[in-house]
Amino acid sequence: MLLKMIAVVDYDIGTVGSVFNMLRKVGAKAVITRAPDILRAADKLVLPGVGSFDEAISNLHRLELFDLLNELVTEQHKPILGVCLGAQLVAKSSEEGKLAGFGWIDAQIVRFKTAKDQKLRIPHMGWNTIKPTRPGIGIFADLPEPMRFYFVHSYHMLPSSPADALATTDYGYPFVSVMGHQNVLAMQFHPEKSHKFGLQIYKNFSEHFVSC
Template sequence: MIAIVDYDVGTVASVSNMLRKVGAKATITRDPDILRAADKLVLPGVGSFDEAISNLRRLELFDLLNELVVEQQKPILGICLGAQLVANGSEEGTLPGFGWIDAQIVRFKAASNTQLRIPHMGWNTITPTRPGIGIFTDAPDPMRFYFVHSYHMLPASSDDALATTDYGYRFVSVMGRKNVLAMQFHPEKSHKFGLQIFRQFSESFVAC
């Protein structure tokens, strides 16, 4: 069973619908017992970094997720803001993130000679840096996903960068370490491309 973490910041219904379309058993929950019983976790999110962290702490989910992800090594997929929360922290706020991956979240830096619009919004492609990794198995080429974000992930180690995207410059759009996957885009809004990601995550993903 896949538990979708409900912490009042996220597109939980859309994620649930996509998982069910690929045949996965999924539930939206903040119940500690259900989260502990789950085989895998999804951490979606939209909004601001500090609000998300504050909600997780208010609902007593922050320490629980650390227990499940770090100590029990449950596979987890972070989506958009949920992906950013796995990093150490963000330029958007002051609160620390989970730190499951050694990374910072930084605002897009638009060069003066470009027409780069922030937020980065709309469809864009990703280029795997480790195409053999299981999450990309049988994926269409090119892979196109829907993005909405003003900040992006900057991992300390290139080993944690699983895919990049071009928006004025190359940025890391998928990162991962061990049982943690973080995707800056919205697979739940990305039609067949998103369905393939959810299928691979639910059926075969264990670790990077």
């Protein structure tokens, strides 16, 4: 079987090496790149990220990747997975910054608003479970129950349409931890830090994901 190439977008921020290593572990043909010709040739894309929203968007513009990724995702409909900060970048905007996101999913990024009496620390850090709202979707195939992933974040995704919410997680209140629309998939947690659960996510994305 001819392996499809997955490009991990290198924009001077994020955990590109860890994502690349996990993709290779599941047998995917992966490359870390910011080269336009390689991104155009790739069958799928992964947009990782750790850091601040505005810094990430600024880097993408500086490296002339913002418009290119917009073209590949919206016009060529390449499947893309956003991870952690990369997941937030697919939204329209974030309370963390002032710059506009890609807007591939009609969503906002909002800061956790936990009640003081709950004594929950922000950022939300550590292992937590996700509850798929559409369990039959292929990205969740063969994941053991309970589905546990590693989180590190102070902001979370808030899609406008309930149909775009694919899974939720509880931290003071339920928040959307996985969202998706057509060829765009966004995960707030770090699959690359989530052992067997993350390996299965990357396997499902590389082998099966085309559209939500």
